[in-house]
Every structure is written in C-alpha cells, then in structure tokens.
Amino acid sequence: MPRIRDIAQICKSKNAGPFMVTIDVLFEDHERYRQVKATGVLNAALFARLYGVAEADVLFTPYDTAAAFKATLPRLVPAGDIGDTDVYGAQQHAPLLDVEVPITL
Numbered sequence: 780m781p782r783i784r785d786i787a788q789i790c791k792s793k794n795a796g797p798f799m800v801t802i803d804v805l806f807e808d809h810e811r812y813r814q815v816k817a818t819g820v821l822n823a824a825l826f827a828r829l830y831g832v833a834e835a836d837v838l839f840t841p842y843d844t845a846a847a848f849k850a851t852l853p854r855l856v857p858a859g860d861i862g863d864t865d866v867y868g869a870q871q872h873a874p875l876l877d878v879e880v881p882i883t884l
Contacts, residue, residue, distance in 0.1 A: 781884055784876040786811060792871035795851050797858040800868040802826070802875060805847040812846035814882045821878075826850045829874045 783790055788807040795801040804821065806812035815821060821841075827834040830852055838851040854871075856863045865871060 780879040780881055782876065783878045783880065786815065786880060786882070786884070790872050790875060792868050794854075794858055794868035798854055799851055800854050800871045801849060801851045802872050803847060803849050804875070805845065807846070809846045811882075812843075815880050816841055816843075816848075818881055820880050821848050823850070825878065826852055826875075829878075830871075831855060 783804060786806070787804050789803065789805040792800055792802045806815065821839075823834050823837040823839040826832075826837045826839060832852050832855070836853050838849075840849045841847075842849065854863075854868065858868065859866050
C-alpha cells in the first residue's frame, strides 16, 4: 500500500502563529488527489491521533481546486517556548509521511 511520501508531490508544515501549525499535502495529479480523498484516510481524526490533540481542535480542509489537503492544529508547545524542538514548525509533517493510503498505483 503506498504511503503519503510515495504519492504526494508536497507534504510540508509551517507555523500558523505561535500556537498553531498547518500541514499541507498537495498532489500534482488531480486524479490521484480524488483517489486519496475517496478513501477518507486523510481526515481530522487522523491528524488528532498523529499529533495528540483533540479532534475538535483540528481544522481539516480538502481543497479540490488545488488538489490539496490542509490541516491546522494546536502546537503542543508554543513556538520558541521551553521544550520547543521546531521553532518554525517546519518538521511537523513527518508523522504523516508514513500514513498508508489504500489505492493502487
């Protein structure tokens, strides 16, 4: 089964302010995006589980026109605070890379 790292053209994260992080998953091929979307694998519950936050705190949005998914969720440690290991939020997408998507390549 392919993983996000195998099928997404871009998977990145960044700060959405000091208390939130945004994760983007973009697909070059709109048909591949539609296949992934149809599985329902990428959703607010997945991000909540991967990042240890409440599902209600995840803003998950599929963008059909851009063939992309966006999730915005609270950071467990504010950017720059004691214990923060990624002040820019640039490496928070890593847990998502190994998520398997039940599609055929």
